[in-house]
Amino acid sequence: MTPDSDFTSIPILDLCTLRTNREQLLSELQGALINVGFFYVKGHGINPKLLEELSSQTVKFFDLPLDEKLKVDKIHSPTFLGYSSQGNEITKGSKDNREQFDFANELPDAWTSNRPIYERLSGPNLWPTENLAPDFTSTILSFHQEAQKLAEQLTRLVSECLGLHPNALANEYLVSGQQNRAKLIKYPSVDQLHLEDGTQGVGAHRDTGSLLTILYQANDLPGLQVQNHSGDWIDAPPIPNTFVVNIGTGLAYLVHNVVAATTHRVLNPPPGRGPRYSVPYFLSARMDKKLKPVEGIPKEILAKRPDNVITDSGHQFSHLYADDPGTYYLLNRISSHRDVGAKFYPELAAKYGIELGANTGY
Numbered sequence: 001m002t003p004d005s006d007f008t009s010i011p012i013l014d015l016c017t018l019r020t021n022r023e024q025l026l027s028e029l030q031g032a033l034i035n036v037g038f039f040y041v042k043g044h045g046i047n048p049k050l051l052e053e054l055s056s057q058t059v060k061f062f063d064l065p066l067d068e069k070l071k072v073d074k075i076h077s078p079t080f081l082g083y084s085s086q087g088n089e090i091t092k093g094s095k096d097n098r099e100q101f102d103f104a105n106e107l108p109d110a111w112t113s114n115r116p117i118y119e120r121l122s123g124p125n126l127w128p129t130e131n132l133a134p135d136f137t138s139t140i141l142s143f144h145q146e147a148q149k150l151a152e153q154l155t156r157l158v159s160e161c162l163g164l165h166p167n168a169l170a171n172e173y174l175v176s177g178q179q180n181r182a183k184l185i186k187y188p189s190v191d192q193l194h195l196e197d198g199t200q201g202v203g204a205h206r207d208t209g210s211l212l213t214i215l216y217q218a219n220d221l222p223g224l225q226v227q228n229h230s231g232d233w234i235d236a237p238p239i240p241n242t243f244v245v246n247i248g249t250g251l252a253y254l255v256h257n258v259v260a261a262t263t264h265r266v267l268n269p270p271p272g273r274g275p276r277y278s279v280p281y282f283l284s285a286r287m288d289k290k291l292k293p294v295e296g297i298p299k300e301i302l303a304k305r306p307d308n309v310i311t312d313s314g315h316q317f318s319h320l321y322a323d324d325p326g327t328y329y330l331l332n333r334i335s336s337h338r339d340v341g342a343k344f345y346p347e348l349a350a351k352y353g354i355e356l357g358a359n360t361g362y
């Protein structure tokens, strides 16, 4: 791709087209994957009422008193599920101005010390009590279920549009009972920030260790930006009843980087317009299997791979990535949330040289 044909907006794909003109949708999807790595989906079939309820529960959760939110803080769990307060996460060496609540499909606390350490990441959620947050848990879990179905459908479409069997990726890298994470995010209004909070909502990054991300922008504030191949930042503003989908480094690796795990970032919300809310869901590859680029993508599709892509994102632990996805993923969690790392994984952090005392990031 030459800089002249670089993208300047994010394509919108309508999944209803699958019923009327499947070939067209697959061709649009292929273009979006190879040239952009980001696209909106509409016609996804997820009930708009559920999405409204998700938005409202997200706002209500963050409006709870801080001491109640701290009762479900990540620090209480080796899974890194739960709440993290403002400024507690680090991307590219700087604090991110966001509060978060990480959740996943519910799994029991099954890890024992004779199992691989990364399996300790999978386990139960930390929920606020029902009387404090009525219908929160059921709404969040319903959304998770729907996002999971959509993500699996998209994985099959991605395979198909790259000339593979629709189940080529799913059969190898998705396994029932795996835990896929999602989170509620609040980017506080700049009027509520202190000077030392810095300027980033979340710094430039790729979604590491996941196959794809489905992002629901839960109110109408802009902030998400996507980096095109020339290094320019392109806005991805909220569009009602759509999701923004982007490709993670896991999927890109599996398909020989013919699809792009595109760099993105989030700016603080515009002044005077209140906080921005968003809900990303991350579909992950199974953690217990080495990643191996798939065979069978036709040469003419591989030849479309863009080169000379400029990115502001680093790439942590890449040496480990393909060989041991579970450990790679755990190290990323520790690095982003060092207080949880210090409590539950001090030996692993020391082994990989992650400084737990200094909360300074990379």
Ligand SMILES: O=C(O)CCC(=O)C(=O)O
Pocket: 185, 202, 207, 215, 224, 264, 265, 266, 278, 279, 280
């Ligand atoms: O909040 C957003 O719009 C994007 C968040 C994001 O990129 C992430 O959490 O990986």
Ligand SMILES: [Fe+2]
Pocket: 205, 206, 207, 264
């Ligand atoms: Fe992201």
